[in-house]
Amino acid sequence: MAGASVKVAVRVRPFNSRETGRNAKCVIQMQGNTTISNPKQAKDGAKNFTFDYSYWSHTTYNVCIFAYGQTGAGKSYTMMGKQEPGQEGIIPQLCEDLFQRTGENTDPDLTYSVEVSYMEIYCERVRDLLNPKSQGTLRVREHPILGPYVEDLSKLAVTGFTDIRDLMDAGNKATVAATNMNETSSRSHAVFTIVFTQKRRDQMTSLDTEKVSKISLVDLAGSERADSSGAKGTRLKGANINKSLTTLGKVISALAEMVSHPQQSSKKRRSDFIPYRDSVLTWLLKENLGNSRTAMIAALSPADINYEETLSTL
Amino acid sequence: MASVNSDEWRAICDKFTNAQNLTDVESRNDPENDPYRSKYKARELLREIYCSLKSFDAGEGEEESGGESGEQPPTEQPVDGQREDGFGQGFSGDSPAGMRAAKLGAVEYYLGVNHVDTEELSAGQEHLMNCMKLLERCRVSSENVSLFIHVKNQLGILWAGRDETEMAQGFLETAESMYQRYMKEDGSPPTDMTEYFTSEENLLTHQERTKRFELAYTHTMYYLAQVYKNLGQTERAATYCHSTLQRQLQLNQFSPMEWALNAATLSQYYITKGRYMEGRHCLSAATVISGLAGEVPSEAAAQESETESERREHLRQKRAEIARCWIKYCLNLLQDSKKLLEDNIGELDTDRQDELKRARRREEEEEEKGRKSALLFGSEDTFDSIASLEEKVLCLFPLDFTEARSVFLVGQNYVTQAKEYFQMDGYVTDHIEILQDHSSLFRALAFFEEDLERRCKMHKRRVDMLEPICNDLNSQYYLLIRRQLMFELAETYNEMMDLKLTLANRQADTQSLDNHTIKKFNNLCSASAKYFQMFLDSLCSPEGKFPEVLEEEVLRPALVARFRVARLHSRLISSVPPIQLENLNRSLENYKYVVQYCEAHPEAAGAAETELELSKEMVGLLPLKINRLKARMAANN
Numbered sequence: 001m002a003g004a005s006v007k008v009a010v011r012v013r014p015f016n017s018r019e020t021g022r023n024a025k026c027v028i029q030m031q032g033n034t035t036i037s038n039p040k041q042a043k044d045g046a047k048n049f050t051f052d053y054s055y056w057s058h059t060t061y062n063v064c065i066f067a068y069g070q071t072g073a074g075k076s077y078t079m080m081g082k083q084e085p086g087q088e089g090i091i092p093q094l095c096e097d098l099f100q101r102t103g104e105n106t107d108p109d110l111t112y113s114v115e116v117s118y119m120e121i122y123c124e125r126v127r128d129l130l131n132p133k134s135q136g137t138l139r140v141r142e143h144p145i146l147g148p149y150v151e152d153l154s155k156l157a158v159t160g161f162t163d164i165r166d167l168m169d170a171g172n173k174a175t176v177a178a179t180n181m182n183e184t185s186s187r188s189h190a191v192f193t194i195v196f197t198q199k200r201r202d203q204m205t206s207l208d209t210e211k212v213s214k215i216s217l218v219d220l221a222g223s224e225r226a227d228s229s230g231a232k233g234t235r236l237k238g239a240n241i242n243k244s245l246t247t248l249g250k251v252i253s254a255l256a257e258m259v260s261h262p263q264q265s266s267k268k269r270r271s272d273f274i275p276y277r278d279s280v281l282t283w284l285l286k287e288n289l290g291n292s293r294t295a296m297i298a299a300l301s302p303a304d305i306n307y308e309e310t311l312s313t314l
Numbered sequence: 315m316a317s318v319n320s321d322e323w324r325a326i327c328d329k330f331t332n333a334q335n336l337t338d339v340e341s342r343n344d345p346e347n348d349p350y351r352s353k354y355k356a357r358e359l360l361r362e363i364y365c366s367l368k369s370f371d372a373g374e375g376e377e378e379s380g381g382e383s384g385e386q387p388p389t390e391q392p393v394d395g396q397r398e399d400g401f402g403q404g405f406s407g408d409s410p411a412g413m414r415a416a417k418l419g420a421v422e423y424y425l426g427v428n429h430v431d432t433e434e435l436s437a438g439q440e441h442l443m444n445c446m447k448l449l450e451r452c453r454v455s456s457e458n459v460s461l462f463i464h465v466k467n468q469l470g471i472l473w474a475g476r477d478e479t480e481m482a483q484g485f486l487e488t489a490e491s492m493y494q495r496y497m498k499e500d501g502s503p504p505t506d507m508t509e510y511f512t513s514e515e516n517l518l519t520h521q522e523r524t525k526r527f528e529l530a531y532t533h534t535m536y537y538l539a540q541v542y543k544n545l546g547q548t549e550r551a552a553t554y555c556h557s558t559l560q561r562q563l564q565l566n567q568f569s570p571m572e573w574a575l576n577a578a579t580l581s582q583y584y585i586t587k588g589r590y591m592e593g594r595h596c597l598s599a600a601t602v603i604s605g606l607a608g609e610v611p612s613e614a615a616a617q618e619s620e621t622e623s624e625r626r627e628h629l630r631q632k633r634a635e636i637a638r639c640w641i642k643y644c645l646n647l648l649q650d651s652k653k654l655l656e657d658n659i660g661e662l663d664t665d666r667q668d669e670l671k672r673a674r675r676r677e678e679e680e681e682e683k684g685r686k687s688a689l690l691f692g693s694e695d696t697f698d699s700i701a702s703l704e705e706k707v708l709c710l711f712p713l714d715f716t717e718a719r720s721v722f723l724v725g726q727n728y729v730t731q732a733k734e735y736f737q738m739d740g741y742v743t744d745h746i747e748i749l750q751d752h753s754s755l756f757r758a759l760a761f762f763e764e765d766l767e768r769r770c771k772m773h774k775r776r777v778d779m780l781e782p783i784c785n786d787l788n789s790q791y792y793l794l795i796r797r798q799l800m801f802e803l804a805e806t807y808n809e810m811m812d813l814k815l816t817l818a819n820r821q822a823d824t825q826s827l828d829n830h831t832i833k834k835f836n837n838l839c840s841a842s843a844k845y846f847q848m849f850l851d852s853l854c855s856p857e858g859k860f861p862e863v864l865e866e867e868v869l870r871p872a873l874v875a876r877f878r879v880a881r882l883h884s885r886l887i888s889s890v891p892p893i894q895l896e897n898l899n900r901s902l903e904n905y906k907y908v909v910q911y912c913e914a915h916p917e918a919a920g921a922a923e924t925e926l927e928l929s930k931e932m933v934g935l936l937p938l939k940i941n942r943l944k945a946r947m948a949a950n951n
Contacts, residue, residue, distance in 0.1 A: 139627075142742035147791030239544045241474040241482065241537050245558070249576045251540055252555050255548050256583040 095161040098196055109201045114194060115155040116164060118171035121189045129171035129190070130154040155195070168192060192217040322370075326363050330511035333359040337428065350432045357428050363511070364421045367414075401495060407455020416458045419448040420510045423465050430472060442469050456504040459496050460523075463489045463530045464507060470537050479544050486538045493531045503527065525565065532561045552583050556592075556689050563603070563691055571632050574604035577691070578639040585646050590709040591681065593643055598703040599691040600636050607632075634735035637728040638744075641751045644707070644725030648718060648758035651711040655761075662761060671713050681710075718762040725755045742787070746795055749779055753802065770813045776806050789852075797852055801871060804845035804878065811838035811885075832887050843882040846875040863915070870921040873908055877925040880904035880932065891947045898943065902936045905929040 102112040118129040125137035131154045139151045158164050175190060194215040201208050242251070336356040344351045405412040426441035445465045449458050466489035473481035496504075503523035518526075539554035559577055562568040581596035610630055616623040654670065657663040692700050712718040729752045736744040753776040760772045784799040818831045827835070853868060854860050864872050883901040888894050908929040912919040919926055 137624075139740075141740040143740070144738055144742050144786055144792075145788045147788055239474050239477045239479050239482075241471045241540045243471060243533075245533065245536055245562075246572075248536060248555065248558060249572070249579055251536075251543060252552075252576055252579045252583060255543060255552055255555065256579065256586055258543070258546075258548050259583060259586045 095164055095194070098194075099160055109203060111199045111201075113197045113199070114158050115197075116158055116167055116195070117150075117153050117155050117193045118167065119150060119153055119191050119193075120175055121191065126150055126153075127174075128152070128154050129174045130156055130167060164194065189218060322366065324513075326366055327511045327513060329359045329363050332356075333363070333424065334508070337424075337431075353428055353432050357425065357432075360421055360425050360428065364418070364425070367418055367421065401454050401499070403453065404450070405452045407452050407457040407459075412452045412455070412457060415448045415452050416461060416505075417510045419445040419458070419465070420461055420507050422448065423461060423468070423507065426465070427468060430468070435472065435475070439469070439472055442472065454492060454496060456500060456502045458505070459492065459500075460504040460527050460530060461507050463493055463527070463534060466492070467530065467534055467537060470534075470541070474537075474541060474544070479541055483538075483541045483545070486534055486541060489531075489534045490538065493534065525567070528561070528565050529567060532558055532565070532567065535561065548583075549587075552580065553689075555580055560689050560691055563599075563693055563696075566693070568603075570603050570605075570607035571629065574600040574607070574636060575632055577603065578636045581639055581643065585643055588650060590643070590647055590711075594704055594707065594709045595691065595700070597636070597640055597643055598700045599696070600639070601703055602692075602696050602699045604633055604636055630735050634732045637732040638736075638748065638751075640728040641725050641732065641748065641755075644721050644728070645751055645754055645758065647708065648712065648721055648725075648755065651713070651718070652758055652761045654711060655713070660761075662764075667713055670711070674710060674713070677710065712762070715759075715762040715764065718759055722755055722759045726752065729755070738783075742792065743795065746783060746799070749783065750798070750802070753780055753806075757806075766813050766817050770810055770817070773806050773810045773813070777803060777810075780806075793852065797849055797871075800845045800849040800852070801875070804842050804849065804875070807838050807842035807845065808878065808882070811835060811842060814838060827887070836886055836888075839882050839886050843879050846879045846882070849875050850879070864911070864918070869918055873911065873918070873922040874925055876904045876907050877922065877929060880908070880929070884932075884936070891943060891950075895940065895943055895947070898936060898940050902933065902940065905932040905936065909933050 098114065102114070105112060116130075119138070120127045120129050126140060128138055128150075138153055140148065141151050142148050156167060158167065171190075171192070196213045196215070198211045198213075199208055200211075333356040336352040336359070340352040341350075341356075344353075405415065407413075407416070422441045422445035426438045426445060429435070429438035429441060442465055445461070446469070449462050449465070452458055454462065466485045470482040470486040470489070473479075473485065503520040504527050506518055506523050506526045509517055509523075535554050535558045539551045539558060542548075542551035542554060555576075559573065559580065562573060577596045577600040581593040581600065584590070584593035584596060607629060611622040611626040613626075616626040655662050655666055657666075690697070707724045708717060708721055712721050729748055732748050733745065735741075736748055738745045756772045756776050760769045763769045763772065780799050780803055784796055784803060787796055789796060814831065814835050818827055818835075850860070850872060853864075853872060880901045880903075883897045883904070886897045888897065906929075908922070908926060912922075912926050
């Protein structure tokens, strides 16, 4: 794998599990010759990192991979790898298995589709990297049935890993860092999502069942860069004082939290005030984080959609 | 002193302007691999200015140690920011020595800031301290006070960055007292730092000087707020945040929506401390000031333009968030009042009510005095609007139904407002939280309602509001919210069931109830049990297996739910023995679970002490009841 400065944390949750808030804490060990680095030990764990992708085929998974490390430190190598055999990164390995599965399918009742989206979250705004014409930012919304989603985010169909790589490259060119050299993209997070849908038609009932799996690659490159470039401290760490009055709101909010923190039950805190929503990223990925806003790792829950049921609910 | 019109002086002024430009403007374009390029250039220029100034001194023959018409500079004082009395000793601020000190001090200041910006803290500190030393030889005057405050602010920030909070506090507090004393004893618009190296034509207006000076002091307030926060002195910190906000309004240095949100956030601090008068004031100001942000662009306008669309979104959202803060205000006021008035079984204690009413008459007079001493927000235009908004809602604890209802109605009004923006389709979590608050408002109001029938109707409103939502939400994405709703519905149905029973004037046995009432009672009882059970089922694995070990977050709710299911089943009314038996068995099963789980996991016992105690009793008693029933059933066959 890539050099020590790249850390990868993976959280994989099996399909149809109804675990929720617990997910942020534990990582499931897959069977067979697989090891997953425990996110907490990501520092040393990153080196011995392999997947047994054949496990992927038997069930559907949702994977959310967070990668944080300085750009150029080999993060993209870890994720994407080189084209030479044996040097593929995580994504190509996953995709290879994915497309192998779809290619091998001979069952007429079973169809597959793979779609990708690529968005960037910068200064709490979401941009669609696959739609270069889109001017403004996209809104993040919640739907009662469909859950959190990004409104109008492009979803492009792909038929092979080359497509995926090309789209990723194209998207990278549209990032804030790429288009504006002087902007410190220290707080920009890119999320590349591959949605893998298996649709099975039941001949007897003519009902379609869909199983949807998602791989989300979250790039948190900026966090370290902010340190080295000497970005002026706008963080509220320790005893630091923020220079600018624009942070007044955060200071006040912290005061309110300090007061209610000693209360034992979180119920009291929740009923007392509006949380200061300061992160679109966590909000998007918070589906099963519950009230926790600090969990770094999130697993996106799978959606087992039965058309009949959905229609009647809607 | 060099003549103001000399070429050399011009050159210095130009250099200074260049240095400013490099620092403020050019530096933004510095490449990432050389981010301080412009600042290094600026530094060079500043150094040159410093040398030139020093050489002027040499040229003019005026030595610092030389006599200055009888005035001696003060002896070296410890420059740790503790020295307050800059007002008595030293060179006069507008004397040549004083002016020279100020100019040199200014250069040292800019050099200091330059080094800090380029992460060279020690060098920065040195220059800033040099600036201080220079200024401390002078008396505080309009020529140097602004610079003085600025340099103390900077030193405060610097020491805070080193985790030396008390040092920071020292500098900032002396800046504070210096400002206050200056305003008291002098108050004229002081020279701004940028003016030391400008030509006559470019000097600032009095208005502009005042504005910048006041802004510097506002920052002093803000930095002190942060220092006190870091020292854990939250109350003081809140006061300073309040002052900061107040000053922003008075000096017209604010952006309306941002200010409004900050005031609303501050209100939440006050509310958590139970200081409703201040909280109400903050919220009223927030509402009034948010109105200054302008009209919301129409939907049509938003369709046309991206900027208008964003602006519409932004304004509507922030105003809705302020509405939500109001909801919390009303809700907390009602809930705190309930805590004051309730007796040990959760009903309104009329004695305490009378007592508090008497006490309040005395308090109202105090309130007036309190108001004056409290920090009021606003300016001439806004004082009245803020006051009129405050008059619409109580800040004292409501002590009877009429008062509680008035608070409830204000809260309900804000619920409607907030829901307009936070609609279900798009903002599920927020929408539901608003509904939960609405439900809590009803619950709090119900406490004050004496008529049990009406009380029951209020709980029914809660059920009607929450039940459809609970069932319609995607159970995977919104599991935690659904669980909260299930629990609340279960408890509400339980509450209604108890009320129905009380209404029917139930005696020890159930014979006296008519069938209609029994049916109603059972329905409510079952509904409550159903939702507790639903909550428990939500903890199961996909295969339907209840967890062996209950996680911390769900431990208490799970044990309570089990207990309640047990209790509800034992209260179901039936005249059919097999059904009675089934109910009792279900009841026993759940009581047993509680006891057995706490035996297997002793650490869990603390989570539901009362429930455990009662469960143990019931596990002892119920089998007897069951056996009696079985015996009767056998005898009748």
